Amino acid sequence: MSATVGGTVRTVVAVLLCLALALVAGYAAYRLVRPATPQQDGWYERPPAADAPVRPGTPSTARRTADGSPRYVSAVHPDGRYFVDQDGEPILVRGDSPWSLLVDLLPDEADTYLSARSEQGFNALVVSLLGEPSNGGPHGDGTTVDGLAPFVDGDVTRPSAPYWDRAHAVLARAAELGLTVLLYPADSWVIDRVFSPSSVDDCRRYGELVGEWAADLPNILWMAGGDYTPTPEHDACFVAVQEGIRATGDRRPFSAQLISVRSPADDEHWAPLVDWDFVYTYQPVHEAVRQAYDDRWVRPSLLSESNYEGENNTGGPPTTTETLRRQVLWAVTSGSPGDIFGTDDWEFLPGWQDRLRSEGALQVSRLRDVVAALPWWTLVPDDGRLLTGGAGGEEEAWDQLESTLATAAVSPDGDLALVYVPTERTIILALDELAPGSGAQWVDPSTGTAVPAPLAETMTTPGANSAGDQDWLLVLGTHPVR
Secondary structure (H helix, E strand, O other): OOHHHHHHHHHHHHHHHHHHHHHHHHHHHHHHHOOOOOOOOOOOOOOOHHHOOOOOOOOOHHHEOOOOOEOOOOEEOOOOOOEEOOOOOEOOEEEEOOOOHHHHOOHHHHHHHHHHHHHOOOOEEEEEOOOOHHHOOOOOOOOOOOOOOOEEOOEEEEEOHHHHHHHHHHHHHHHHOOOEEEEEOOOOOOEOOOEOOOOHHHHHHHHHHHHHHOOOOOOEEEEEEEEEOOOHHHHHHHHHHHHHHHHOOOOOOEEEEEOOOOOHHHOOOOOOOOOOEEEEOOOOHHHHHHHHHOOOOOOOEEEEEOOOEOOOOOOOOOOOHHHHHHHHHHHHHOOOOEEEOOEHHHHOOOOHHHHOOOHHHHHHHHHHHHHHOOOHHHOEEOOOOOEEEOOOOOOOOOOHHHOOOOEEEEOOOOOEEEEEEOOOOEEEEOHHHOOOOOEEEEEEOOOOEEEEEOOOOEEEOOOOOOOOOOOEEEEEEOOOOO
16 A cells, blocks of 8 residues: 555545544434433433422312322313313313413422412413513523523524423423413514524424424423414414424324404414414403304304403503403303403512412312302303393493403303303393202402302392302203312
8 A cells, every 4th residue: 555545545434533533422412402212213302200399289170180190281072162181071171371480480489389289270371482571481591590591592593491391391290280381482572572483384393393392291291382373474384383292193183373453263364273262351251252253253252351350451440350250250251261360460479479379369160169169161142032131341441340241151051051141130031941949149350259049030139149249150951060
């Protein structure tokens, strides 16, 4: 072998060796951000269960499936009007809105919040996966309260493992406690800020990464938007994120929150893309829920945001516990399969721990208990066949407390009917719409206490309830409140 040939061989070997070392180093760095998982050739390796920040606690046994697992909002029932759990059983949505949970709270603090809400009977949460001050996050760069960044060098296709490990652990804890999470992979507050994709392909790739990361979390529903006025550019990105999630085989229900309309059913672009309608209004909720329910898209029309406890976004009178009760009961009697509550602590203001058991949260929980114990999923909003007189509501109303409309819903067989009467009055009922043997109970909506009443064509509200207000829920049929 000549010196020239030998030198050439040595040069080639050296180059190949350098390339091999570079590949090894590159792969090692790659695993820091995209670790392999034994289950699939994906990017996210689930942390060992021992690493999850958990404290002792048992979810309510009343919220268990047949095999003893916590129940989650898992799918839309084939009739399109409500959600079901993993066993296909109807599940009433009983939500809260801790938007900045994953970025504002340390793991122990998150567990305090999740445990309290589970104990109170909540079963759903609205949460942003990425944070920014506009959605309650602590920092403009998207870092958590203690400095964990979601991405490496801001690249949305390079998730930073410590951030995502913690978020996964918190959501896994929510799953243990029977809490479904309506999760925004990216929302309208972070797009073009913390979430700055360079192309629609980046949006799609990000969706794939999120879908892989969430594959073993059984308690996720997917969301897009958030106080969102649609634009073609952002529409394309949000849709691509969801397409990326779907590309992983994930088929969990999806919706979008739009501020420009009351629900996706009213938006030409989004109406055919969602699996259920996120109903969003600060005006009297019965109108918006019923409008979505009556739309040609037959799917759940869930009251998902209205006035929060401690806030009033209409500029009207302060939001009271009566406001919150009206929102729950108007929603259920207008076709909503539950509701989502909220407080001014959606951004976890100082002292939030002391407000977890606020009077508003307690009253809303009691009302939900009453409804959940009845076959609520059989109800159909009434069109004046049952409630034939005394409905009221002729006035123009901007705020929840300004409306006087009584709303009703009745099952097709007349076995159950609910009538929510927000102010003192006498109502007129068509008793032939009720099943034989039906009875009547007035329920104090501030306490959930039921008072039997003689069933008659004309019924008058019992006076002031325990909160000193005049609103009452009338339960009719063969399913008494216990």
